[in-house]
Amino acid sequence: MSLEEHKRGRPFAKFASQAFALLCAGATWLCVSILILLLWNIVSFGLDSLSWDYINRFPSRFAEKAGIKSALVGSIYLIGLTALFAVPVGIGAAIYLEEYSPKNRWQTIVQINIANLAGVPSIVYGILGLGLFVRAMQLNRSLVAGALTLTLVVLPIVILAAQESLRAVPSTIRQASYALGATRWQTVWHQLLPAALPGIMTGVILALSRALGEAAPLVAIGAATYVPFLPEDVFKDEFTALPLQIFNWTGLPQKGFHEVAAAGIIILLIVLVCMNALAVALRYRFSRNKRW
Amino acid sequence: MLLPETALDSRPERMSEASARKTPVRMTTATLDQSNVSRSAAEIAEQSKKVVTRDVDFFYGAKQALYKVSLDVPEHCVTALIGPSGCGKSTFLRCLNRMNDMIDDTTVRGEILLDGKNVYRRGTDVVELRKRVGMVFQKSNPFPKSIYENVAYGPRVAGVRKRNILDEIVEKSLRQSALWDEVQDRLYDSALQLSGGQQQRLCIARALATNPDVLLMDEPASALDPKSTAAVEDLIFGLKKSYTIAIVTHNMQQAARVSDQTAFFYEGHLIEVGATNELFTNPYEKQTEDYITGRFG
Numbered sequence: 161m162s163l164e165e166h167k168r169g170r171p172f173a174k175f176a177s178q179a180f181a182l183l184c185a186g187a188t189w190l191c192v193s194i195l196i197l198l199l200w201n202i203v204s205f206g207l208d209s210l211s212w213d214y215i216n217r218f219p220s221r222f223a224e225k226a227g228i229k230s231a232l233v234g235s236i237y238l239i240g241l242t243a244l245f246a247v248p249v250g251i252g253a254a255i256y257l258e259e260y261s262p263k264n265r266w267q268t269i270v271q272i273n274i275a276n277l278a279g280v281p282s283i284v285y286g287i288l289g290l291g292l293f294v295r296a297m298q299l300n301r302s303l304v305a306g307a308l309t310l311t312l313v314v315l316p317i318v319i320l321a322a323q324e325s326l327r328a329v330p331s332t333i334r335q336a337s338y339a340l341g342a343t344r345w346q347t348v349w350h351q352l353l354p355a356a357l358p359g360i361m362t363g364v365i366l367a368l369s370r371a372l373g374e375a376a377p378l379v380a381i382g383a384a385t386y387v388p389f390l391p392e393d394v395f396k397d398e399f400t401a402l403p404l405q406i407f408n409w410t411g412l413p414q415k416g417f418h419e420v421a422a423a424g425i426i427i428l429l430i431v432l433v434c435m436n437a438l439a440v441a442l443r444y445r446f447s448r449n450k451r452w
Numbered sequence: 453m454l455l456p457e458t459a460l461d462s463r464p465e466r467m468s469e470a471s472a473r474k475t476p477v478r479m480t481t482a483t484l485d486q487s488n489v490s491r492s493a494a495e496i497a498e499q500s501k502k503v504v505t506r507d508v509d510f511f512y513g514a515k516q517a518l519y520k521v522s523l524d525v526p527e528h529c530v531t532a533l534i535g536p537s538g539c540g541k542s543t544f545l546r547c548l549n550r551m552n553d554m555i556d557d558t559t560v561r562g563e564i565l566l567d568g569k570n571v572y573r574r575g576t577d578v579v580e581l582r583k584r585v586g587m588v589f590q591k592s593n594p595f596p597k598s599i600y601e602n603v604a605y606g607p608r609v610a611g612v613r614k615r616n617i618l619d620e621i622v623e624k625s626l627r628q629s630a631l632w633d634e635v636q637d638r639l640y641d642s643a644l645q646l647s648g649g650q651q652q653r654l655c656i657a658r659a660l661a662t663n664p665d666v667l668l669m670d671e672p673a674s675a676l677d678p679k680s681t682a683a684v685e686d687l688i689f690g691l692k693k694s695y696t697i698a699i700v701t702h703n704m705q706q707a708a709r710v711s712d713q714t715a716f717f718y719e720g721h722l723i724e725v726g727a728t729n730e731l732f733t734n735p736y737e738k739q740t741e742d743y744i745t746g747r748f749g
């Protein structure tokens with residue numbers, strides 16, 4: 161085969177390559193169009209109900225007076241508390257597993273367990289939370305009980321993401337640090353965590369986005385759906401959250417409530433997009449000077 | 453491969469100067485410390501033994517990598533470790549500052565004494581040991597931080613907080629590693645912007661900043677161009693006044709140029725060790741001769 165022919169490639173290989181590219185593009189567009197359809201459906205349905213008043217009102221028996229305030233505030237509290245519990249514990253566990261624990265049978269078992277826990281349906285954690293936090297620890301249906309339950313849901317995801325990021329730090333960095341007489345803790349604190357931070361942050365935010373959308377575990381612990389006040393005592397007061405409120409509204413027969421629910425979904429999506437944008441921004445900001 | 457060797461050979465002044473002045477004379481340790489020349493067997497014998505290893509066996513899991521290695525590293529000398537790839541040079545080097553501890557499932561047997569104390573005895577403070585026995589790796593591995601922070605890291609983790617002391621250490625270490633002039637006006641730029649050769653000298657500066665007694669270098673110049681290699685070699689030559697150095701190298705000329713004593717390893721065994729000019733001109737063992745003349749390895 162001459163060089164010219166070689167450059168042009170064999171006709172069939174070229175055709176196969178193009179067909180494959182087309183197939184992949186088709187798959188992508190299928191996903192995107194389903195997403196757009198979904199969005200369009202929700203936005204066209206819910207946009208009318210969406211207003212400043214809607215955000216600023218408590219739920220009501222009448223669809224036209226119903227608002228999302230308590231659910232939105234409840235969700236924000238919930239995510240904040242979940243982050244408060246899940247981030248230190250998750251990163252701590254990841255550091256232990258990656259940097260301290262000897263790589264033996266025991267570690268393998270723990271590792272497999274964590275990977276499996278990440279795949280356990282969230283309702284199971286809800287039932288655990290009901291038994292452990294709501295009843296045994298007598299936290300009742302408080303924000304703390306809900307946040308602890310969601311912590312169980314997202315903890316494996318946080319641990320896995322943090323482990324992944326720590327593992328991605330080149331071992332030459334570790335070696336250099338230890339060879340200079342740094343302790344394990346100093347190596348973790350001064351070298352590994354800063355280097356792994358963008359990855360950990362992204363993992364944490366994605367995990368929290370998942371927590372934000374979870375309704376099942378909150379249903380399981382018996383969180384309320386009609387809360388006409390803002391929670392003041394996170395250990396005592398009942399709360400509701402965006403997915404719960406939406407779930408509740410969609411279950412009602414009146415069409416008006418379905419529109420309010422669609423508006424709630426728009427709010428939920430906006431919060432999610434904001435969180436993901438934050439993840440991207442953090443990643444970009446921290447990774448600028450961190451290439452090796 | 454051809455280029456670096458010829459380029460390096462074109463610097464014969466120092467070698468000839470070195471051999472001219474290396475007549476064995478009655479030198480006290482004090483005067484020895486100022487001489488910048490290769491030392492003869494007699495001179496090496498005079499130096500106190502900084503690191504002594506006795507019958508060191510090393511295992512990666514069940515695989516034995518070192519067999520009964522007994523080697524003395526004399527103070528204020530450069531000891532070169534040579535031998536074919538996979539013969540255990542790096543393994544041996546990492547035993548001296550216990551960097552092998554970081555690899556799971558490894559076993560050491562025998563004694564490794566630093567100033568007469570076994571570094572593998574119970575209760576050794578490994579962190580303290582690594583402050584006394586610094587290491588420079590084959591591949592330069594600066595931290596993704598500023599030049600200043602790279603050099604200041606060792607002193608910082610040792611507890612030095614005062615800015616003026618850190619400044620002093622950073623400048624001194626960078627001067628010692630012949631990097632100061634090139635980087636003094638960009639100390640706060642990322643170390644990753646430096647060239648490969650500069651990065652390696654930065655790693656040497658970083659190792660010097662903890663003020664170690666012993667400096668271990670694992671092929672420090674293997675990834676460098678002839679000019680940077682020459683700079684690193686000059687540096688090593690200058691450093692032996694104040695440090696005890698063990699260097700792994702695949703480059704025979706380099707071993708001959710910078711070292712006082714050479715140890716030849718083969719398949720985990722220490723075959724021969726002696727004053728560099730004697731080992732290179734008149735090796736005792738057949739294997740050594742074959743290796744240094746390039747017949748295998």
Ligand SMILES: Nc1ncnc2c1ncn2[C@@H]1O[C@H](COP(=O)(O)OP(=O)(O)OP(=O)(O)O)[C@@H](O)[C@H]1O
Pocket residue numbers: 512515517535536537538539540541542543544555
């Ligand atoms: N982490 C490790 N786990 C298992 N075996 C290892 C490990 N590191 C080295 N070895 C083995 O130990 C032997 C000695 O390796 P070592 O790295 O000390 O050789 P070397 O003399 O430094 O070689 P080179 O000149 O190529 O760097 C080799 O057979 C190698 O395969």
Ligand SMILES: [Mg+2]
Pocket residue numbers: 541542543670
């Ligand atoms: Mg090696």
